[in-house]
Amino acid sequence: MKKVLMSVAVGAAFVMAAGSASAQTLNQVKSRGVLQCGSNTGLAGFGQPDAQGNWTGLDVDYCRAVAAAIFNDASKVKFVPLSAKDRFTALQSGEVDILVRNTTWTMSRDTQLGLEFGPVNYYDGQGFMVRKKLKIASAMELSGASVCTQQGTTTELNLADFFRANKLKYEVVAFASSDETIKAYDAGRCDVFTTDASGLYAERLKLTAPDDHIVLPEIISKEPLGAAWRHGDNQWGDIVKWTHYAMVTAEELGVTKANVDEMLKSTNPDVKRLLGTEGKFGEAIGLTNDWAYRIIKLVGNYGESFDRNVGAGSRLKIARGVNALWSKGGLQYAPPIR
Amino acid sequence: MSSVDAPKLGGTGGDEKPHVAFWNDPEKRGYLFQALLFVFVFFLVYQAADNAITNLTKQKIATGFGFWNNTAGFDIGQRLIPYETTSSYGRAFWVGLVNTLLVAGIGIVLATMLGFIIGVARLSKNFLVNKLAALYVEVIRNTPLLLQLLFWYNAVLKALPEVRDSVAMPGGFFLNNRGLFMPEPVFGASFSWVTWALAAGLMGYFAYGRWAKKKQERTGQQSPVLLVGLGLVIVVPLLIFFAAGQPLSFNIPDLGRFNIRGGVQVYPEFVALLLGLVIYTAAFIAEVVRAGIQAVSKGQTEAAYALGLRPGPTLDLVVIPQAMRVIIPPLTSQYLNLTKNSSLAVAVGYPDLVQVFMGTVLNQTGQAVEVIAITMAVYLTISLFTSLVMNWYNSRKALVER
Numbered sequence: 001m002k003k004v005l006m007s008v009a010v011g012a013a014f015v016m017a018a019g020s021a022s023a024q025t026l027n028q029v030k031s032r033g034v035l036q037c038g039s040n041t042g043l044a045g046f047g048q049p050d051a052q053g054n055w056t057g058l059d060v061d062y063c064r065a066v067a068a069a070i071f072n073d074a075s076k077v078k079f080v081p082l083s084a085k086d087r088f089t090a091l092q093s094g095e096v097d098i099l100v101r102n103t104t105w106t107m108s109r110d111t112q113l114g115l116e117f118g119p120v121n122y123y124d125g126q127g128f129m130v131r132k133k134l135k136i137a138s139a140m141e142l143s144g145a146s147v148c149t150q151q152g153t154t155t156e157l158n159l160a161d162f163f164r165a166n167k168l169k170y171e172v173v174a175f176a177s178s179d180e181t182i183k184a185y186d187a188g189r190c191d192v193f194t195t196d197a198s199g200l201y202a203e204r205l206k207l208t209a210p211d212d213h214i215v216l217p218e219i220i221s222k223e224p225l226g227a228a229w230r231h232g233d234n235q236w237g238d239i240v241k242w243t244h245y246a247m248v249t250a251e252e253l254g255v256t257k258a259n260v261d262e263m264l265k266s267t268n269p270d271v272k273r274l275l276g277t278e279g280k281f282g283e284a285i286g287l288t289n290d291w292a293y294r295i296i297k298l299v300g301n302y303g304e305s306f307d308r309n310v311g312a313g314s315r316l317k318i319a320r321g322v323n324a325l326w327s328k329g330g331l332q333y334a335p336p337i338r
Numbered sequence: 339m340s341s342v343d344a345p346k347l348g349g350t351g352g353d354e355k356p357h358v359a360f361w362n363d364p365e366k367r368g369y370l371f372q373a374l375l376f377v378f379v380f381f382l383v384y385q386a387a388d389n390a391i392t393n394l395t396k397q398k399i400a401t402g403f404g405f406w407n408n409t410a411g412f413d414i415g416q417r418l419i420p421y422e423t424t425s426s427y428g429r430a431f432w433v434g435l436v437n438t439l440l441v442a443g444i445g446i447v448l449a450t451m452l453g454f455i456i457g458v459a460r461l462s463k464n465f466l467v468n469k470l471a472a473l474y475v476e477v478i479r480n481t482p483l484l485l486q487l488l489f490w491y492n493a494v495l496k497a498l499p500e501v502r503d504s505v506a507m508p509g510g511f512f513l514n515n516r517g518l519f520m521p522e523p524v525f526g527a528s529f530s531w532v533t534w535a536l537a538a539g540l541m542g543y544f545a546y547g548r549w550a551k552k553k554q555e556r557t558g559q560q561s562p563v564l565l566v567g568l569g570l571v572i573v574v575p576l577l578i579f580f581a582a583g584q585p586l587s588f589n590i591p592d593l594g595r596f597n598i599r600g601g602v603q604v605y606p607e608f609v610a611l612l613l614g615l616v617i618y619t620a621a622f623i624a625e626v627v628r629a630g631i632q633a634v635s636k637g638q639t640e641a642a643y644a645l646g647l648r649p650g651p652t653l654d655l656v657v658i659p660q661a662m663r664v665i666i667p668p669l670t671s672q673y674l675n676l677t678k679n680s681s682l683a684v685a686v687g688y689p690d691l692v693q694v695f696m697g698t699v700l701n702q703t704g705q706a707v708e709v710i711a712i713t714m715a716v717y718l719t720i721s722l723f724t725s726l727v728m729n730w731y732n733s734r735k736a737l738v739e740r
Binding site: 161183 | 412423693698701
């Protein structure tokens, strides 16, 4: 009775919220046969559909890896493009199973939105882009500037903090979508375009004359970008977390998309545990023991994904930097599989 | 009183109602069903609210209105009331609301003016004027408003020069793609005298106007209303202004490193939104006006001509007053549409209520239920208030049957 009344009265949002809080996300995904992944509406290198509707990007690969681990099929993902301001509502209401949309992990988001944040698949920081002809070398010279940014982002808040802390004046023009933001900057509405540094390089490609613009050296914030899921479903959280860790571990152990079949014969106990030839780690998270093999076979390891989407093998050509493995001076570190 | 009591006093005669059980009495039964329905609806609403709160708490999503006083931490471009990064979410709400009211208020006035001109033009006997107005209405009415807004925003931005090539106009006006910069009036302390004089002058002008109208109705003599009005509204306040030592100066904008500094700024986002809303709504108002005028029977015009009135006064004194009765109700709904359509501001980066409150504040607090409920309540209030005013105006213009 309660359920009937509720669905009549409150509408879909609460019904979905009520359903998802208790039910296991994994079971829902399995019975649906497809993973629903909240993605960017279009950010080169992270999540963007091409003309044929094929999604590519670092965040997209994360979702594909989760689908590969569950279904042994990396294509069983439905990408739901979300604007920055709508993304959390979509996840809360159960419209998507997982949000991998260059989303910054912050304390308030982790504790007040009913969400859990997981491994960081890209360590980023906020930067500024300006026109070369303004002859500006540092963000400290930006007093009095107009700044275009996207609303509903940590960017909007860091921007306010930065100008407040440095006692600089500015005028903000906030847009709902990243496309509108970069278009307004391109049209000359603003002197400065600001977003995460990786986004600056990606968005610069959309400008009419990308070479007329430079990215300033200052990085004004910490932006750990990662995956998010609904609070309370720990089993689902384990799957999301260990999917990323498996990709990082694979890179560390030199297991690649190309050599993963050979590696099945490896005698290295770390590799054996990763690929499921030893132990029952996959069953422990509700999947099959070859879960990580599927991820690497169908998507690749973290290094491969990074390289083809944002790194040297992509148009963005972003250096690994802090996103290198911990053993190479970076921050990407996976807990051991044992 | 006694006449009401009379039948009862009549004793046990046929007048007395037969004693029936309350479920057989249609009136009492009606009350019962009303009460049951009320309880049912109340229960439904209670269940909905209770369920929402239970589920939100279970998912560890913050609830309640405690966020209202928390620090917002973000900035807003156009603000008519003081607001800083450290202000509260509640303050951000008011900034957004004032911006919505500004664009809706100015939009309604301009759309009405443009709509009436186009509406009358569509009835013109001049072929070119008539067809141009028809073209305007058909093109504007049949394309989505969102598209038009984006068009105007890009048109406004593209047409204007960059800051360095600002068009400097006489009197300290600058025009560039950051907006129109105007000198900002700075009022001295004694300027309030001028304001009071202006208010008194306006009241005097209206009082004199009423008196003159009554006098004309009574005696047929006309009074110099315009001349007296000009004197009361302009000359007297001007004299006081000079007597008080000209307590008014201007903060003239000048070119800074990036932007124009000082002065009042009219943002291109505001202009684009206003243009879009006015042009779109005017097309609908034009049709409403045309319908209203055509609803006035041709005989009225012919009768006016027969009395020797020229076409101008005929339209003014005979046709329009009667057409207004048909025009006002649909005009009201166009006003409501314009106000609600202003929420498309988000597409062009204008910080209206939806952009600021339902956009950034919702995203930061994650309290979708509360924020959307407040936003809906605000639009409902604005719409009801607009309807109230227009209904009052309508009842004044309605046909008075004698």
